[in-house]
Amino acid sequence: MAKTIMIQGATSDAGKSALATGLCRLLARRGVRVAPFKPQNMALNSAVTVDGGEIGRSQAVQAQACGVEPHSDMNPVLLKPNSHTGSQVIIQGRAIGNMEARGYHGYKPVAMKAVLESHARLAEQYQCIIAEGAGSPAEINLRDGDIANMGFAEAVDCPVILVADIERGGVFAHLAGTLALLSESERARVIGLVINRFRGDPSLLKSGIDWLERHTGKPVLGVLPYLHDLHLEAEDSMDLDKLGGSTATGDKLRVIAPAAPRVSNHTDFDPLRLHPQVEFTLVRAGQTIPPADLIVLPGSKSVLADLAWLRAQGWEETIRRHLRYGGKVLGICGGLQMLGRKLHDPDGLEGEPGSGNGLGLLDMETTLAKEKRLTRMRGRLSFGNAEATGYEIHMGVSTGPALQRPVLHFNDGGVDGARSEDDQILATYLHGVFDEPAACQAILCWAGLQKPVTLDYPALRETNIDKLADMLEQFLDLGPIINDLPIGIRI
Known part of the structure; x- marks a missing residue:
């Protein structure tokens, strides 16, 4: 023993x-x-x-x-x-x-x-x-x-x-x-x-x-x-209080994300915070939302509640204005669900039973189901020919025309996510999408970073x-x- x-x-x-x-x-x-x-x-x-x-x-x-x-x-x-x-x-x-x-x-x-x-x-x-x-x-x-x-x-x-x-x-x-x-x-x-x-x-x-x-x-x-x-990857969301942004020096890609009350798997941000060409800012309640090149909507344990918080903080208007001026938006897991037209929680899995309007930026809907999807995936981005790995943890089932333009093609033949026709919005269920150096480089390039350097996040963790x-x-x-x-x- x-x-x-x-x-x-x-x-x-x-x-x-x-x-x-x-x-x-x-x-x-x-x-x-x-x-x-x-x-x-x-x-x-x-x-x-x-x-x-x-x-x-x-x-x-x-x-x-x-x-x-x-x-x-x-x-x-x-x-x-x-x-x-x-x-x-x-x-x-x-x-x-x-x-x-x-x-x-x-x-x-x-x-x-x-x-x-x-x-x-x-x-x-x-x-x-x-x-x-x-x-x-x-x-x-x-x-x-x-x-x-x-x-x-x-x-x-x-x-x-x-x-x-x-x-x-x-x-x-x-x-x-x-x-x-x-x-x-x-x-x-x-x-x-x-x-x-x-x-x-x-x-x-x-x-x-x-x-x-x-x-x-x-x-x-x-x-x-x-x-x-x-x-060292943070254990829980309490550690959000200790996550500073990267230093705003030089010509960097400006990336912001909301610190919603039930944000989950915020470790997705770690490769961005550590990247030498990224100025990453986590925006908390009551703070002015700064201008950015890329807005990341993170995962959430209570999507409808966090979406209501985003609206109360002025994020919906900010995101729409950001897109009008050519900015890019990436939604991960709960963030993907927020970008759709509707979110349904008929069994009250994350709060009171009911439905709510999403941001309506992607033509899809999500219904929360009791069976949680838990899987580790490997594949390639639909752009940049970059390998990506990560894991899915979600109870939502998303459907709609937007999913016909996937972000990822998995090695098992499956696909994931949605890519808007104007190429300003990406949405994926894959946590850890920035971890692989090639995937991180391809996404930052899509977001507007010229000649991104390679950050080997797995090696840095080791x-x-x-x-x-x-x-x-x-x-x-x-x-x-x-x-x-x-x-x-x-x-």
Whole structure:
């Protein structure tokens, strides 16, 4: 059976995902068969697995760090918020319906059974499992029936590493306070502490670390430096607040996108934000919509609600004026659906049952269906002769004449998307359409960029995962993690 090590955070965004990703790559480099695991994830950024399921995007990246295909067992419970109090619940890769928070609390014993089943299957296949918690284990109101943090750790009897972010301030209080709020058995399974994102001279922390180790009885396994220019795909839409635009210098293609309340898979933007010839701006509520060469309408977990938000923010008028002056528009997934004439949700899958008018810019309609399409695809763009890969995650079925001019021709013979007759609008269901260098280059050229350079986004992602692993090799005491692995590797 695999050894499981769990990374928990003193707060949200403490660095759990980064630490887990780096450990996955570090162990894989040493020949360990390692897999990622997150019992419960709440995120609107997701990925399609090799077995046709859906998991959080961060676990798909961690699987890449391990050198294995992502599988639905790596994130057996995924919650995709569709309101302030409710979420779509996905169990072992499959959506089972929507639940309000109180209803899900009662469902947790069933969810825990799925978590333990998935973990057991992974434990039979791998030598080590790097598990990641969610939020903080010290949320008192969430302790009853917990499956995301210590509830899981206790159930599988695994050691825990607790990480805190010094950038937030109060790092010693976060670590000491979290340990103080745990039960005696939970504290006992914490094998060490990690201080993350430190800038400056680590020797200045010595007195604080000495106090922390005396006060808690737990060793500090490492002080991890702040890594400048590190790119790791964001876990959820909360990370939109940290996504800045690229610097507006030189002759760049201006690309803007709305930060709608239920935007999903905003990782689609990452190759644009990182491209040296693109000035990318994410426009939030209340902000003036700037002029642009390309407007990207992203995916959405609640298309009709997000479309109403766009209209209230003035986007419909802006898009029409943008097109009149020769600008380009790209819709991805929910953005594709918004560009059509009508959207129908007869079963109330994303809100109240009913229909609504789309932007009417493409001659097609979309009806939401209970069966979600989850598939990984490979093909070529209908222009530029460029290879494209990605994945589809949607409940909508779109029909209409606009689809007779597809954007993509897939290797299995299928087609996807719509391309307007005046060639100003592209729409596709394919998430990750910018990831392949040739596809990104072709779309930017279509949008008006002269002589676009090649950005190899997959290679950049690999480089950043390696950067994390290199940092852990240098600054983390790996003994407590590696020495007990059932494979004879020791520090």
